[in-house]
Amino acid sequence: MYSYEDRIRAVKLYIKFGKRTAPTILQLGYPTKNALKSWHREFEECRDLPESYARRKPTYSEQQKKDVVEHYFNHGRCIAAMVKALGYPGRKTLSDWINELHPETEKRIVGKASGLLHPQEFKQAAVIELCIRQESAQVVAQKLDVDRTTLYKWTNQLLGREALASMKCHKDSPPEPERAELERQIESLRRDIRHLQLEHDLLKKANEIIKKGQGIDLHLLRNQEKTMLVDALRETYALPELLTKLGLARSSYFYHRARLQLADKYGGVRSTITEIFELNHRCYGYRRIQASLGKQQVFLSEKVVQRLMKQERLIVAKVKRRRYSSYLGEICPAPENVINRDFRAAVPNEKWLTDITEFQIPAGKVYLSPMIDCFDGMVISWSIGTSPDAKLVNTMLDAAIETVANSNDRPIVHSDRGAHYRWPGWLSRISDAKLIRSMSRKACSPDNAACEGFFGRLKTEMFYLREWQATTIEQFIQVLDSYIRWYNEKRIKIYLGSRSPLEYRESLGLTT
Structure with missing residues (x-):
């Protein structure tokens, strides 16, 4: 919205330049060509311009708005298709109607990067708050909008590790008479849950590793296949627990384990590579997989990692590149290209x-x-x-x-x-x-x-x-x-x- 002074200045400069729009807009940086011509026509007719823009009367009734918005929600929620089918209104108008009648459809979330520097005074105040707290450290961390581990890290830096041990809460309340029975029931439920979770994990690994269906009977598997399942879950469950559930003898397990290790010395690395690939949105190539293995103290060459990923069918999907397009219009003079395609920066925030x-x-x-x-x-x-x-x-x-x-x-x-x-x-x-x-x-x-x-x-x-x-x-x-x-x-x-x-x-x- 331009003021009266801005519009009259533009019209006079337009007349001075012999009614040429390009030099006028270049000099002022505003308005558009059509707006400038419209102001000039109005000035020629009235020998002046109005102090403010006249508001247009609404073209459509409230009932028409409601009918169009209701049709939008019942037919795929596509603004372009709506305008093409009905012939009215414009896309911007329809979008405004939707936001006016259904403001809950406009969702917005704003975030900013974490892990930025905090002043020393803020750290000291946070440590004091942690030391005199009446509630848990997690509640204090949420109040200060920091991570709980960061809070303890600051405490360690300012007070030393001895302070952390003295800050632990000790609750030595004796159990009530009926509490013992409840604890026995809870322990029984935990064992049942762990038993069901173990069975679920075994069926899941059978589907992932040896390509068996979810409804397979685990006892019908070959001993070699059972050994593969045990190796896949040994970090989560105890070995006797897995052997009992699968009905596999201890001697048979170690025999087939030795055979599998002789057959494939990279057997243990395959599951690690697959896990890294799945946990990172299936977008890591062999270089990033090799770097992630290095962090876990597993060192393999790029060619070996590439071959194992190919054998496990871990392929990063690619999309066909499309030619770029860009907006061609100009509103006002733009600043110069200071970056000039040099996207290197020596320090943050440059x-x-x-x-x-x-x-x-x-x-x-x-x-x-x-x-x-x-x-x-x-x-x-x-x-x-x-x-x-x-x-x-x-x-x-x-x-x-x-x-x-x-x-x-x-x-x-x-x-x-x-x-x-x-x-x-x-x-x-x-x-x-x-x-x-x-x-x-x-x-x-x-x-x-x-x-x-x-x-x-x-x-x-x-x-x-x-x-x-x-x-x-x-x-x-x-x-x-x-x-x-x-x-x-x-x-x-x-x-x-x-x-x-x-x-x-x-x-x-x-x-x-």
């Missing part, structure tokens, strides 16, 4: 990248707006919502600015030329925080390649390989938020020394 990506699932569309640090690829902050509006990017920027509020860091914020990064709210936040703006060239997404690469990895590892038919918007937002936290805290990057971004910062002493 260069930040941001963009918006869309996820389309049967339940609707979800949008993600992250802020990525070029130093190690950590997602500094992110916001997830159902509308790609200014609120989505502004909340993300506010969370990112909070991470450098107590430091002198003033990073470069690089984005594409989208309208989200030219609106007054974004510009005022950048100016107040004294950050430096940088924008890609027009229709050139490789200028923001590091951020686009993050989106590609995210969708390949988390989005494309799953079916989202039965997933609601709320469930998908939680899955996406969980993936980003895993990406920051656990996902291995080879160029960071086979560490995650958070582990890498901890190794450099940049986090607590």
